[in-house]
Structure formats: structure tokens, C-alpha cells
Amino acid sequence: MRVGLYPGTFDPITLGHLDIIRRACVLVDRLVIGVAINRDKGPMFDLEERVEMVEAECAALATQTGVEILVHPFENLLIDCARDVDAQIIVRGLRAVADFEYEYQMVGMNRQLDDGIETVFLMAEAQHQAIASKLVKEIARLDGDISKFVTPRVNSQLLARLGKA
Template identity: 80%
Template sequence: MRVGLYPGTFDPVTLGHLDIIKRAAALVDRLVIGVAINRDKGPLFTLEERVAMIEAECAILSKATGTEIVAHPFENLLIDCAHDVRAGIIIRGLRAVADFEYEYQMVGMNRVLDSSVETVFLMAEARHQAIASKLVKEISRLGGDVSKFVPPAVNEALINKRRA
């Protein structure tokens, strides 16, 4: 069974993330969405909220693609998370050249830690390349409409956070 791991903070999950998840599902039999705890980033949504959003959106994609897609919170090294979920492939999304420079370093380090785990890069669709969770949160915080960047349920969650 080919198991892939797509890690990220997903704070919140965007249409760009879902595009990568859908395309990654075609490459593996089981896709694990690694939801990073990463306390240093100070997420807007709790881990539980982020996992719930991923599970809800991925249930739809899993049914459409026939690939098992599951959420898996993690706080350890990415390569250790890959071992934990038995992933032979780490999937990373790329938006721009700046992403590539960071990802290139990460691949090099992960290859030293375990050369049996491959990393596959998927480019975001052109219409999703500018979407970044950080920008989505900022636009929402300032009262802007982010409905073009996130699924409807996530848009509603952002509106509710803003009201709270």
C-alpha cells in the first residue's frame, strides 16, 4: 500500500491545500494529512478545530477519489511522523520560488535522516498559487471576504472567530 503524508499547519485549510490533497490522492492508496501542532506559529484555530476542518473537507474528497484520507496531528519531526504513519512519500505543495528554496533544504535534511522516504512536490493550480493561510487570516481579521480562498464551512468558521 502506498501511503503519502501531506503535512502542514492548515490554519485554516484553504482551497489551495484542498487542490494539493485532491491531486495527491491520485498518487497514493492512503493519504495522511499531518496537522502540525507547531505552538510557535500561534494558530488562530485550535488543533481540534483544524483537524475537524480537515476531516470534514477530506471526507468529501475521499469519497470522490476513492482514496482513504485521514487527519493525523503531530508535533515531532516530519520524518518521524512519516515513520509513525508508515508513509513512504512526503507530499509538499509549492506556490512560488520562495517555497522551493525552503522545501529544498527540508528535503536535504530529511534525506539525511532517512533516504527511504521520498518527497514529491506538487505545484498549486494557477488560480490557487497566491493563497496563503496567513493572508487569508489577515484579510478575514480586517473584515474582508475570503470566500474565494476557502471552502464555505471554513469561511463560516473564520467569520465566527472574527465575531468572538
């Protein structure tokens, strides 16, 4: 069984994330979405809320693709998380050259820690390349329309969190 791990903070999950998840399902039999606890980023949504959002948004995708999609919170090293879920592949989404520079360095370190786990990069589709959770939150804070960047459910949750529902 090919198991992939797609890690991220998912604060909140965006259409860009869902695009990468959908496309990663072609590569694996089981896809684990690793929701990083990462206290340094100061997420808007707590871990349980982010896990629930990812589970809710991925349920239909699992049915459509026939791929088992699991959500797994983690706070340890990415490579240790991959080992914990028996992943042979780490899936990373790329939006721009700046992403590649960081990810390239990360792959080198992860290969040093465990050369049996491969990293696969998926380029975001053109309409999703500019989407970043940080920007989506900022647009919502400033009363902009985020409906092009997140699902209706996430849109509602984000606006409710900001007291704008």
C-alpha cells in the first residue's frame, strides 16, 4: 500500500490545499493529512477546529477518489510523523519559486534523516497559486471576499471567527 503524508498547518484549509490533496490521491492508496500543531505560527483556529475542517472538507474527496484520507495531528519532526503513519511519500505543494527554495532545503534535511522516504512536489494549479492561508485571513479581516479561495463552509467558519458572520 502506498501511503502519502501531506503536512501543513491548514489555518484554514484552502482551495489550494484541496487541489493538492485531490491530485495527491492519484499517487497513493492512503493519504494522511498531517495537521501541524506549530505554536510559533499562532493559528487562528485551534488544533481540534483545524482537524475538523480538514476532515469535513476531505470526506467527499475520499469518496470521489476511492482513496482513504486520514487526518493526523502532529507536533514532532515531519520525518518522524511520516514514520508514525507508515508513509513512504511526503507530498508538498508548491506555489512559487520562493516555496521551492525552502522546500529544497527541507528535502535535503529529511533525506539525511531518512533516505527511504521520498518527497514529491505538486505544483498548484494556476488559479490556486496565489492562495495562502495567511493572505486569506488578512483579506477576511479587511472585509474582502474570500469565496474564491475557500469552500463555503470554511468561509462561514472564518467569518464567524472574525465576528463578521
